[in-house]
Each structure stands twice: as structure tokens, then as C-alpha cells.
Amino acid sequence: MMSRILLAVFLCLPSIPATAADLPSPTGPVVLxxxxxxxxxxxxGTAQFxxxxxxxxxxxxxTAVTPWLEGSHSFSGPLGSALLDAVGADGARLRVVALNDYAADVPAQDLRDFDVIFATAIDGQALTVRDKxxxxxxYPFDERPELFNEVYFGRSVWQIVRIDVLE
Structure with a gap:
């Protein structure tokens, strides 16, 4: 009986969630x-990407119209929820920090509720510091018109270099 229990425990080990050491290290320049x-x-103690x-x-x-660019543009990049999952985020609030130290507080739940992305490209071209x-x-402004307001505009940080997971 005891050997069956030990065997069952042993067989379950591969399904235990990944440990902190399992996040790979960046091989290129750190962007986040x-x-x-x-x-x-x-x-x-940080997660670098x-x-x-x-x-x-x-x-x-x-694809969305934003207040910062003329016309509709196609933004692509990782889902915010996927980034939260990758780092094992356990906080209700994110402080999203830009290259110039501008920061905005973003509810972590926004990233899950609204399919928010961290755009790395616009219209198929990689975003550079020069273009945000x-x-x-x-945010998916065209799909969710209720998000097209000053609250969500203020959370739409560009030139992001750091995210602090808080609370």
C-alpha cells in the first residue's frame, strides 16, 4: 500500500508547477x-525579457484607432495575461514604467478582462523607441468602445521598460 502511494506521488511530480528557476534567461538585450x-x-529577484x-x-x-496616432492601426504583441502568467504575478496592481520614468497604475485584472497587449509592432513593423x-x-479600443476614454488612455503607457507587480 505504501509503495503505491509513493509511486503515485512520484508520478505526479512532473505536473508540479514550474519553479522560479524555470524562467529562461534572456540571450539578447533586455527590453522589459x-x-x-x-x-x-x-x-x-526580477524577471527579465x-x-x-x-x-x-x-x-x-x-486593430484600433487611438488618440495618439492618426487613423486605424494594427498593433501586435504578447497578451498581458500571458506575461502575468509567465512571471507568476500575484498582485492586484501593476505600476507600468516608461523609459522616461512616466508611470501609470494599471489593475492587473484589466490584462485578463480586456485582452490587453504589450504591443511590440505596429502595422507589421517593430516598434522602436522613436515610435513608442x-x-x-x-487596450482593444475598437472592440470595446467603453474603453475609449481618459481612464484607459492614461493606462496606455508607451516606451515601457519595467513593470512592478504590487499589492
């Missing part, structure tokens, strides 16, 4: 650092 209440890290790591996450394309890259938080 995630800190705070996260379970999966790869660099001194290069472009290839971001590209490996589940992706989404959102490397990452631009985009």
Missing part, C-alpha cells in the same frame, strides 16, 4: 524587467 510580487524570476522571450508568449493583434517602443500597452 518585471519586479515585485512574482514567483518566476531569472535575474536577482528579451525580444525573443516576449515573442514566444501567446500573441494577439488588435519597445513596448506599448494597448
Amino acid at each position: 524587467t518585471v519586479t515585485g510580487q512574482i514567483a518566476h524570476t531569472n535575474a536577482d 528579451d525580444q525573443a522571450m516576449l515573442d514566444a508568449l501567446p500573441q494577439r493583434t488588435t 517602443g519597445p513596448l506599448f500597452l494597448i
Whole structure:
């Protein structure tokens, strides 16, 4: 009987969730650092991502009119919810920080409820710092017209370099 229990426990081991050490390390330049209440890290208590790591996450394309650009554009990049899952985020609030230290607080639930993306490309072209890259938080404004207002515009940070998972 005891051997059957031990065998059952042993067989279940591969299904135990990944540990913090299982987040791969970036091999290219780091474009995003995630800190705070996260379970999966790869660099001194933080989760660092290069472009290839971001590209490996589940992706989404959102076509939308925004107040920052003329006309409708196609934004693509990793789903915010996939990024939260990758780092094992355990917080209700995100502080999204831009290259120039501008920061906005974003409810973590927004990333799950609205299919928010961290756009890495616009109209098929990689975002650069010059055109709001490397990452631009985009809500699906055309699919969810109720999001087209100042509250969500303020949360749509561009030139993102860091996300702090809080509370």
C-alpha cells in the first residue's frame, strides 16, 4: 500500500508547477524587467525579457484607432495575461514604467478582462523607441468602445521598460 502511494506521488511530480528557476534567461538585450510580487524570476529577484522571450508568449493583434496616432492601426504583441502568467504575478496592481520614468497604475485584472497587449509592432513593423517602443500597452479600443476614454488612455503607457507587480 505504501509503495503505491509513493509511486503515485512520484508520478505526479512532473505536473508540479514550474519553479522560479524555470524562467529562461534572456540571450539578447533586455527590453522589459518585471519586479515585485512574482514567483518566476531569472535575474536577482526580477524577471527579465528579451525580444525573443516576449515573442514566444501567446500573441494577439488588435486593430484600433487611438488618440495618439492618426487613423486605424494594427498593433501586435504578447497578451498581458500571458506575461502575468509567465512571471507568476500575484498582485492586484501593476505600476507600468516608461523609459522616461512616466508611470501609470494599471489593475492587473484589466490584462485578463480586456485582452490587453504589450504591443511590440505596429502595422507589421517593430516598434522602436522613436515610435513608442519597445513596448506599448494597448487596450482593444475598437472592440470595446467603453474603453475609449481618459481612464484607459492614461493606462496606455508607451516606451515601457519595467513593470512592478504590487499589492
